[in-house]
Amino acid sequence: MPQATTEWPQAAIAECVSAVVRSRRSVRAFRPPPLRRQLVEEILDDAASAPSGANIQPWRVYVVSGAAKDELADALVAASRAGRAPPPAHFPEPLPDVYRARMIDFGTRYYASLGIARDDATARARQTERNFSFFGAPVGLIFTIDRRLKPHSWIDLGLFAQCVMIAAKARGVDTCPQVSFAPFHDVLAARLHMPPEEMTAFGMSMGYGDPEARVNRTRMPRALVADFAQFQGFPA
Numbered sequence: 688m689p690q691a692t693t694e695w696p697q698a699a700i701a702e703c704v705s706a707v708v709r710s711r712r713s714v715r716a717f718r719p720p721p722l723r724r725q726l727v728e729e730i731l732d733d734a735a736s737a738p739s740g741a742n743i744q745p746w747r748v749y750v751v752s753g754a755a756k757d758e759l760a761d762a763l764v765a766a767s768r769a770g771r772a773p774p775p776a777h778f779p780e781p782l783p784d785v786y787r788a789r790m791i792d793f794g795t796r797y798y799a800s801l802g803i804a805r806d807d808a809t810a811r812a813r814q815t816e817r818n819f820s821f822f823g824a825p826v827g828l829i830f831t832i833d834r835r836l837k838p839h840s841w842i843d844l845g846l847f848a849q850c851v852m853i854a855a856k857a858r859g860v861d862t863c864p865q866v867s868f869a870p871f872h873d874v875l876a877a878r879l880h881m882p883p884e885e886m887t888a889f890g891m892s893m894g895y896g897d898p899e900a901r902v903n904r905t906r907m908p909r910a911l912v913a914d915f916a917q918f919q920g921f922p923a
């Protein structure tokens with residue numbers, strides 16, 4: 688990112704960053720062109736600028752493409768069909784009402800964009816399974832963290848992941864972050880030769896999104912700043 692200069696006035700930088708941040712979406716249908724390894728390395732190199740508590744940089748990423756990605760996807764689909772993973776427990780039960788309402792709204796918009804009826808459990812399961820083939824993206828990433836660290840360090844990993852997505856989007860590359868991989872740590876650890884101290888936090892699909900796919904055209908709404916921020920001490 689350039690510094691503000693006469694060539695790059697601050698307003699132009701802000702407009703550019705804002706446009707990239709706002710245009711990032713979770714993309715779940717991709718076009719075939721592969722991504723060069725050098726491009727993915729550039730994205731990860733940018734993302735390595737993410738902050739972390741005491742600069743410990745606890746992120747680790749496994750990047751797969753081509754046959755390595757396909758073999759991993761096949762193993763995950765097989766494990767999923769065999770019921771090998773514990774049921775996902777990404778959210779507490781009961782989920783507080785404010786979050787449950789947003790989750791239901793997400794599901795309604797998501798499945799409508801795919802033409803999947805609310806009560807069609809088979810079609811929903813098939814779509815969930817598409818997570819494991821990285822929604823057809825040419826590159827898949829698996830993010831891990833050292834299990835000896837405390838939850839605080841997961842903040843670092845999340846910040847890193849957002850930097851990956853923004854650095855990708857700035858280059859016209861789309862992504863989808865996916866917690867769906869987490870229950871399949873045993874499959875991932877064996878295939879990716881992870882050391883025992885690592886645990887899978889989430890995965891990510893990466894590639895050039897298909898702008899024609901309806902699933903990519905759905906926009907997930909956001910609460911207003913006034914709904915989540917409180918300001919104090921500012922002049923009226």
Ligand SMILES: Cc1cc2nc3c(=O)[nH]c(=O)nc-3n(C[C@H](O)[C@H](O)[C@H](O)COP(=O)(O)O)c2cc1C
Binds near residue numbers: 865867889
């Ligand atoms: C930590 C995390 C985990 C997610 N896991 C999944 C997932 O497993 N599968 C999926 O399709 N989307 C997943 N998403 C994408 C969210 O559904 C998406 O970010 C949200 O609906 C907002 O939409 P947007 O990213 O298009 O703005 C995940 C997002 C985050 C941040």
